[in-house]
Amino acid sequence: MIRTLAFILLTLSSAAVPTAETAAAQRPAEHPFETPDFSRNAFGNPFPKLNRDERREFFVGNSFFKLAWVQTGATTTARDGLGPTFNAVSCSGCHLLDGRGMGAAREGHAHVSLLFRLDGAEEQYGSQLNPFAVASVSGEAQPFIKFETESGVFPDGEAYELRRPIFNLINWMFGEPPKNTRVSARVANQLIGLGLLEDIPAAEIEAMADPEDKDQDGISGRPAYVLDLRTGAMVLGRFGWKAEQPTVEQQNAAAFNGDMGLTSALFPNENCPSVQLACQAAPKGNAIEVDDHILSRVTMYMRSLAVPVRRKLPDDNGQKTFTRIGCANCHRPGYTLDGVAVFPYTDLLLHDMGPGLADKSVGGDLLATEWRTPPLWGVGLIQTVNNHQNLMHDGRARGVQEAILWHDGESARAKNAYLQLNKAERQGLIDFVNSL
Amino acid sequence: MLKISSFLIAAALCAGGQVHAQAPAKPTATAQSVVAAYTVKAYQLYTDSLAGARKVQADLNAFVQNPTEATLANARTSWTEARKIYSQTEVYRYYGGPIDGAINGVEGPEPLINAWPLDEIYIDTIIARADLYPSLDAAALHELNEKDGEKNISTGWHAIEYMLWGQDLSATGPGARPASDFAAQNPLAARRAQYLQTLGAALVGDLEAVQVQWDSKRPGSYAQSFVKDQTALTKILTGLTKMSGAELSQERMFVALDTRSQEEEHSCFSDTTHLDIYYNYVGIKTVLTGGILDLIRAKDRSVAGEIEDNLQVTEDAINAMQVPFDQAILSDKGRAGVLAIISSLETLTESVRQGAVTIGVQLP
Numbered sequence: 180m181i182r183t184l185a186f187i188l189l190t191l192s193s194a195a196v197p198t199a200e201t202a203a204a205q206r207p208a209e210h211p212f213e214t215p216d217f218s219r220n221a222f223g224n225p226f227p228k229l230n231r232d233e234r235r236e237f238f239v240g241n242s243f244f245k246l247a248w249v250q251t252g253a254t255t256t257a258r259d260g261l262g263p264t265f266n267a268v269s270c271s272g273c274h275l276l277d278g279r280g281m282g283a284a285r286e287g288h289a290h291v292s293l294l295f296r297l298d299g300a301e302e303q304y305g306s307q308l309n310p311f312a313v314a315s316v317s318g319e320a321q322p323f324i325k326f327e328t329e330s331g332v333f334p335d336g337e338a339y340e341l342r343r344p345i346f347n348l349i350n351w352m353f354g355e356p357p358k359n360t361r362v363s364a365r366v367a368n369q370l371i372g373l374g375l376l377e378d379i380p381a382a383e384i385e386a387m388a389d390p391e392d393k394d395q396d397g398i399s400g401r402p403a404y405v406l407d408l409r410t411g412a413m414v415l416g417r418f419g420w421k422a423e424q425p426t427v428e429q430q431n432a433a434a435f436n437g438d439m440g441l442t443s444a445l446f447p448n449e450n451c452p453s454v455q456l457a458c459q460a461a462p463k464g465n466a467i468e469v470d471d472h473i474l475s476r477v478t479m480y481m482r483s484l485a486v487p488v489r490r491k492l493p494d495d496n497g498q499k500t501f502t503r504i505g506c507a508n509c510h511r512p513g514y515t516l517d518g519v520a521v522f523p524y525t526d527l528l529l530h531d532m533g534p535g536l537a538d539k540s541v542g543g544d545l546l547a548t549e550w551r552t553p554p555l556w557g558v559g560l561i562q563t564v565n566n567h568q569n570l571m572h573d574g575r576a577r578g579v580q581e582a583i584l585w586h587d588g589e590s591a592r593a594k595n596a597y598l599q600l601n602k603a604e605r606q607g608l609i610d611f612v613n614s615l
Numbered sequence: 616m617l618k619i620s621s622f623l624i625a626a627a628l629c630a631g632g633q634v635h636a637q638a639p640a641k642p643t644a645t646a647q648s649v650v651a652a653y654t655v656k657a658y659q660l661y662t663d664s665l666a667g668a669r670k671v672q673a674d675l676n677a678f679v680q681n682p683t684e685a686t687l688a689n690a691r692t693s694w695t696e697a698r699k700i701y702s703q704t705e706v707y708r709y710y711g712g713p714i715d716g717a718i719n720g721v722e723g724p725e726p727l728i729n730a731w732p733l734d735e736i737y738i739d740t741i742i743a744r745a746d747l748y749p750s751l752d753a754a755a756l757h758e759l760n761e762k763d764g765e766k767n768i769s770t771g772w773h774a775i776e777y778m779l780w781g782q783d784l785s786a787t788g789p790g791a792r793p794a795s796d797f798a799a800q801n802p803l804a805a806r807r808a809q810y811l812q813t814l815g816a817a818l819v820g821d822l823e824a825v826q827v828q829w830d831s832k833r834p835g836s837y838a839q840s841f842v843k844d845q846t847a848l849t850k851i852l853t854g855l856t857k858m859s860g861a862e863l864s865q866e867r868m869f870v871a872l873d874t875r876s877q878e879e880e881h882s883c884f885s886d887t888t889h890l891d892i893y894y895n896y897v898g899i900k901t902v903l904t905g906g907i908l909d910l911i912r913a914k915d916r917s918v919a920g921e922i923e924d925n926l927q928v929t930e931d932a933i934n935a936m937q938v939p940f941d942q943a944i945l946s947d948k949g950r951a952g953v954l955a956i957i958s959s960l961e962t963l964t965e966s967v968r969q970g971a972v973t974i975g976v977q978l979p
Contacts, residue, residue, distance in 0.1 A: 214979060215977070215979060216979030218710075218711075218979065219711065220709075220979070224979065231961060234865070234961075235865060235869045235873070235957075236873075238861060238865030238866055238869060238870065239865075239869065239870050239873045239874070241865075241866070242865075242866050242870045242879075246731075246732060247732075247734060249732075249734035249736060249737065250734070250736050250737075252736045257874050257876035257879055258732065258879075314736075314740050314744075472873075472874070473874070476873070
C-alpha cells in the first residue's frame, strides 16, 4: 500500500520517469497485463489475468482479426462482405502478428500496410483511398513512393541520413481530386496495450494539456475531442495517429469499414461514393457485415493484448537521458490503473511536430502538423516480430535514431538536445527506448 | 485409468512430501533423449505425410486424366487418409520450426499448405479468368497466396479439398461436386484440371521442404541443430500448448461454437473436421507420451498423473462428439459435446503448463 502510494505520487508528479527498480517493485509475481514473451509472437498474447471465458472470447476475436474476409458469395458467410473497395482483406494483412506494418519501406507501389486518408475528395473517393476491390470493381487509385534524402552531421562528426517519402497517387479512376485535398499517409501500428490506454482516466490526460504553452516549455499539447458514436458525446480521442477515435471498439469498427469495406452497427454504410457505379452495383453482404457479436469479440481481443515485459538494461543512463532532454515531457512513462503500474510512454495528446512530418495537399501545400504522441511500449520488439523497425506515422524512420531526428515543432528542443549528446549517450538513449 | 490416477493423487496428498521420494518411472529419460526421440518422431510423421501427399498427387492426376465418379472418390479417399497423418504433425508448429519458421531466409510453408478458411470465390475467379491469371503453375499460385502482405488462399490441403468436394450446401453430407466439372465438355475443365494438378505438386514440394529439415542425418538440417538446442524443450512445449490451448480448442472449435457458423470449421467442404480434431489430438498425445510425461513424472508424479487423466478425458470427449462437426455446433446436445472437448483441452493445457514448471520450462 505504501509502495503503491509512493508510486502514484512518483508518476503523477510532473510525469517523472520511475526507475527500473521502482517498476520492478511494483510488478506482482504474475503481472496482470504483461507477458514475458519476447519471441516473434511477443505482441499476440492475452493479458495473463484473463479467465477461461475471457480467453475464449479473446481467441474468437483473434480468429476474426487474423483470417481473411472474403467477397460475398463464399461458403464462409460469417466472414463475407469484403469491399467492394478495400485496402486489405484482413486486419493481420497490415498488422502482421499484431505488429506494425512496414509502411514507406521502399520506392515503388506503396506497401499494403500504408493507407492514405483523403480530406476534400469525399464525392469521388470518400475519406480514404482504397487501392483494391472485389472482382467486378476497380480500386480507386494507386499509391507510389519515392524518397528524397537529407543528410546531416552530429557535432562529434557522425553522419546521418534521413529519407523523406514523396507520395504520388496515380490512376485516379474517378478523376483527379481537387488540388486542396489533404493526403495523410498512415501506417498500421502495433496493437499491444490498447485496453490499458482506453482505461486511463480522461481527466489525467486533460490535466497534462497546455494548449497555450502557459508554462513556456515549448510544448503545448492539445486533447483531441471526437464523437463517440455509441453515446453521441464529444469525448477524448485516444486512438489513431491523430487521436481520431475515442474507444477501441470505434477504432476497430472504423478500420473494418475504412480499410476492408465491412459495415457494422457503428458504420453501417459501404464506402461507395455515388460516382462509383460498379462499387454501388457490386453484391453486398448482410446489411451489417460485422455484427455486434463479432465486433464485441474483436474488441475484447484488441483490448486484451498483453504488453511485453520491459527488458533489463545494465544501467539506467539511457533512461536518465530520456528524462533530462525532455522526451518524457510528451512520452509520459507511467500511469496507475487499479493500483497496477503500466508504462505506455505517451500523453495521448496532439502536438505540433513541425513541417517535416506534416500532411500535404494533392497540390503540395503543407497542412496539418499535429500528431498524437504514440506509445513507445513494444518499440524494441518490432524488429523481432515484423523484421523491420520502420517508425513514425508512415514508417519513414529506419530505427529509433531516425525517428528522434524527424522530431520538430514542439519537440524541436528535445531533438536539438539529442543532437548535442555524445555517441555513448545517444546509444544509451536508443537502447533504453528499445528496452521498452 | 481415471480411477487409478485419482487414487494415486489421493495417496500423494495423504503422503505429503513423500511423494517425491518415490522412484521415478523411467529414470533413463533425460531432456536430451526426449528431444532426440521427438526429432525422430517428427521426421517419421512428416515422411509418412509426404508419402500420403504423393498418393494424393497421383490420384489427382489419375482423376483429371479420367474424370469419373470412381476416380473422384478415389482422390477424396486419398485426401482424407493423408489428412489424418498431416493433422498429427501440427503439434510441430508455433516455435519457428521448419513448418512455420524462416529457414535460410525462406519462410516455412505452413500458410501455403494448410491455410483456412478459404475464399472459394477467389479460387473460382482464378480458374475462370485466364485473362487475369494466365499462369496456373506453382510459382504463380504461391505468389497469389500472399500478395504483398495480404493473405488470400489459393493453395494447400483446403484448396484441393474445395476442388474435390465443392461448396458444402448440404445439412447432412459434405460438398457434392460432380466429376463432370472436370469432363471435357465443361468449358472450365481444362483450367480446373491444370489448377488441381498444380495444387497436388505444390503440396508435395512444400511438404518435402519440411520433411528434409527433420532428417537428422542430413548435414545442416534443422533436426541437427534442434537436438543441440538448449531451448528445445521450451519449443516442444510451446508448440504443444499452443496447439491444444489456442489452435485446436479455440480457433478450430470455440470460434465455430461461439459464432454458430457452420463453415467456421477446419475442413468445411469434406465434412471431415472431426478427423482433424481427433488426429490433432493424437499428435499432442504422441508428443506427451513420447518422453515429456516421463520427465514430468520424475519431478512430480501427481502432475504427470493429472496430465494422463486429462488426456483420457479429452480422448473420450472427442470419441463422443456428434459428427459432422458443422451440425454438432447447431444442436444443444452437439454443442454440449463440443464444449466438453474444448474444456478438456483447456484443462489438459493447464496441467501441461504446470508440468512444464516442474521441469524448469517457462512458457510464454
